[in-house]
Amino acid sequence: MGLTIGIDVGGTKIAAGVVDANGAIGARTQRDTPAESVDETAAAICDAAAELIAGDAVEAVGIGAAGFVSSDRSTVLFAPNLAWRDEPLGARLAETLKIPVVVENDANAAAWGEFAFGAAKDVDHMVCITVGTGIGGGVVIEGELLRGAYGVAAELGHMRVVPGGHRCGCGARGCWEQYASGRALVREGRAQAESGSLAAAQMLSVCGISDPAELTGPMITKAATAGDPCAVELLDDLGRWLGEGLASIATLFDPTTIVISGGVSAAKDLLLKSAQVAFEKHLPAKANRPHPSFGLAELGTDAGIIGAADLARRPATAAPA
Template sequence: MRGLAIGIDIGGTRVKAGVVDVYGQVVERLDRATPTHSPEATEDAIADIVGELRGRHHVRAVGIGAAGFIDENRSTVLFAPHLAWRREPLRARLVERLRMRVVVENDANAAAWAEYRFGAAQGEDSVVLVTLGTGIGGGIVTHGLLERGRHGVAGEFGHMTLVPEGRRCECGDRGCWEQYAGGSALARSARELASSGTPLAGGLLDAVDGRADQLSGRVVSRCADEGDPAAEGLLRETGEWLGMGLANLAAALDPGMLVVGGGVSAAGELLMEPARRTFAHSLTGRGYRPSPRIEVAALGNDAGFIGAADLARTAPRRSADAPARRRVQAARERRRALRAR
């Protein structure tokens, strides 16, 4: 399907949307706060954005990148740690309201697809994307296909346990990676430092008029850019946690490229230099195996909605790979039959 499509990236704090053409170019974009208190409020926000953009552009489909577990049919949001969705039949409800083609995908999967198609990973056939936003998401593209797992929920790297019995996570577990390397983790570390009474946090507090509760990952990054040593130290610590997790992913998946995206990645080398250094020290078999390239995402905060729009436009063609799916299903049935003997 050719023509324009709308992509909407629903994160834990912001809804980013845009009209996207077949080359991944953004024709128009919108950015609003995420209404997280109820599924209905979030659906209302989506419908309002689509209505506004449809009023100015002739679009053929809508792609939703949602921060949560999406089922194998790209239809239901099974669980969203930072939103109110629990087994939410999002696609059906949006099709009923919008009366047009809708595809629902995990937001990090959508971003991975965008970087593979139009961004930093063009030309690489084995890509793992890690998105550092409010939390940590992830996506895998191999040989031109999103690897979504048997039940559609692969790529939830942020909820790998890095520290047993560590910090409590919104998902209900402890010690998840995103509690040490995500945007919320960076903000929490800054607030803890500022609340400790140390004079080292003076620059951070000056940036928020003394209100430690207003410190965010974005403020920390800005202060680090301006040379504040405390902010630089916080980003260095975050980068080290990032590198450790990336080494675990490389050991498990052996990709050709690791792409780091999301809002926190805008800190650039202040984050990435310690991440690469820790990765090099932590990768299993280091010195005796090929190492993946580690790159910063090229599409920035637009990646999620660009990928969602492209998936909505191409879903009929790409999801029509029925012969491949039938072969996979037949192999599974053969294995079940062998186990039953």
């Protein structure tokens, strides 16, 4: 198959591009996401795809959507930040666009992009962790994307790490993403500042703010890069939580490579060093097993577009009876 379109549908924007068989993006376009309306969201996706189809001989469309996607890669079963509930998005768009459409979870699509064309392109077993506001994940085993019996496997951020811990947006308590994500980083930073910590007050000053409520993850990362002790400690603690969780992930999937992506990965060594130390400390039977390599994602925010476009070239598996 030649050119396909990849579309990354987020809570605020729809990013789309024409992608060739080598993972290179040509024409691009973008739309705002009307997240509260199913019909308006579908119309915006169609509009973006139609614009790109008009300019190139496109053979299929792949969509990366933040939510649970059915095993036949057609229906969005649930989306936490969009109005989709059992929405037959693939069939709906295919009827309008008159070309095949496949739908995939956005983290799976990004993981596949890194596996096929990015940081894990030379291995057959990989785990990709997207550390942003929450934690997303994708797993490739023997060159195949792990989707599970019903299409909703690899929701790695919702692995429970602290029984009875912080309440998660999924409704459970103690999920990994409540301790190893951008949301957790900001929560801890604001808590320290609100406690009257002099070190945290200095961090706020470095960030150019005085109100803890204005603190953001990128501010903390920037302050840590500048050497602020409180910000460095916050990222070190986040890395520890990340590494401990990754030790459990490695026990489950035995990957060759673990790829870390997402906005928090911009901290690079400030995060990776502590993550790797914690990983090595908590990996079971660490003296008697090969250890996966750690790496940062290479495709950046294009991973979802590239991965979704490449998955559109591949046949969907049948849904379970």
